[in-house]
Amino acid sequence: MSDTAAVEAALDKQNGVTLGRVLGRGKLGHATDGPDGKMHATVRIPEDELVYEPGVLILPHGGVLELELINDDKNTHCAVLPNNGDTQFLWMVNHSRGTATLELDGPGYYWYSSTTGNDEGRGLTGAIVVSGDVPSEARLDRPQQPRP
């Protein structure tokens, strides 16, 4: 479904055709490599939209992400975030700002969400996409194979 199709069908908003917003919406964003050897990114919750922005955050590789989370909404939300070690939790009252340190393997993608009420169903479910390949020593010893 293209962004245009979702907007025209009123799926990418609160109380359009659907009650909430269909999952996987929001803009695309990229984390950046910092001089500290960690990746950095910011995610916001805009007012009355019940979406993390960017909704899909792309990491250039696996590793440690320092994530800033900002709640610009006039309601309270949270973030339950994937992390090697233990799932991370951040409670975000109206107009608040917090941080999270996440360690994630690549490649693949991970969902995170606000687990209060039914924020998840209304649209507050975001994705973190980890790009790249596994290290060469973990790969199969075989000729390069076709991919879809």
Place this chain on the structure above:
Amino acid sequence: MATEYVDAGHAVGYMTLSASVGTAPPVAKDLTYERILNARDEPQNWLTYYGAYDGQRYSPLDQINTSNVGKLKPEWVFQAGSMGLHSGKSTYAWEASPIVVDGIMYLSGWDGQLWAVDARTGNELWRYKHASPFDVSLCCGNVNRGVAVAEGKVFMATLNAHVVAIDAESGKKIWDQPFGDVRAGESATVAPLVVKDMVIVGSSGGEFGVRGHTDAFKLETGERVWRCYMVPKPGEPGSETWPDDGEAWARGGANCWITPTYDPELNLLYYGTGNPCPDFDGEVRPGDNLFTDCGVAVDADTGQIKAHFQYTPHDLWDYDSTMEHILFDLDGQKLAAHFDKNGFLYILDRTTMEPVRVAPFVDRIDWGEVDEKGNVTPKLYPDKEGDPVHFWPGPAGAKEWTHACYSPRTELLYVPVQDLGATATRRRREFKESIPYWGAGVAVDGADQSGYVSAYDPRTGQERWRWTAQLCMCSSLLCTAGDVVFGGEPTGEFNAWDANSGELLFQFQCGTGHHSSPSTYSIDGRQYVVAPTGWGGWAEGFLPAMLGSSHGSAVFAFALPE
């Protein structure tokens, strides 16, 4: 006017928002290879995946016996649940075998979950969660079969094919090594095995056209020691069983997704290997396709293949042979027993991997004939494109991955049996990395199925007794010196049978199906039997009649009343 943001602080670990203690006693610190080698000298513990290296799943504990097992009561229940969007949300199952060291249980769940639990009370001591990608390729659900413990560390394979070493006291990660390629369709569900100063794992992904392998890493550092591929490259021994041209070998399968057994005297690891790929379209891979569907003896120090026996050459039925090889000595012979998916029990001389005895263990077998030496004559198989072919056993096998057991007291093998067939229709497809590569459409029989628990005499290959179930039996069995056999049913009952007669002596409804490996231990002289429950996994393959059953996720510990 803009106002300053409220400081929401820094995210905290979920464990800190629970009753979890956060630390465990240092019981695993002194758990050495020598202790695991002599695991049965510590009957109060369940120190390694099968209870001991021989894979017998036999405990010398006898407090619970045939005269009192009927009085068993659930002592505690540990529950996990599921939160958020995770991979295989509809296919998770609790398949682990709990490890117990001096009163502390180390337990893995699905989706990278690991706990230390007080084995007396069921209280959580710490947890570790490895984040698993939502989009990892999984043939058979979000599952994990257990952990290994040694030298103060807990070792777990993750869904995205890493092996992690976790501090057994704090639950914190010590090291992390990837050993598979998720972009190629590899994953990991195996319970690691500690041998000497190494931890050994194997890859999953046999339905995605990968090249199966097993890997060994140093316990202390995670440094790789060896990797053994189960499909040879051109020019290597066994490569003559693959086409001369093309890349069929590179997509050949033969994954090692079940923990091997180990003979320390011979220094051999006994692996079962998975199906060839594509599962049902043999025309693209003419030949026997070594070392798929094999029992393979591997030198533990070097990772070199020393001997093998192939149960189903040129497999066309998805008859993985990954399941355990139970090691035991009888009448002066060093033997290995293997119940294969193809419906036959094989008793092998484990010094040579030559068959001593071959016998059927399921009522309906029509895919082919196997003689007393293990020679195969195929009869029914997907052959022509688009032609449906029905055969017994179906691709789930007459016995799935769940384990049989052997009692040195009764000198009998006990096996959970699935009697159901399937229809496969060959449909050729191109190979593409990470996409299922079966070469057929498959529908497993629904209502026409049956199951039982059987006792087999390894001296004759004859069935001694049979307990008939309502449905296919697909949980591992456990036997004890109390002459009791334990196992669970898909409908939730946890059962105990008399090891000599098969009489049902105890039954408790756990509320969700069993697809795991129960274990037993004792604390201060009190024996417990522990059974993870949680129906799921590849149910459409091994019991579609129960595909709509509730999932659940609970570990039950049973004991006699004090």
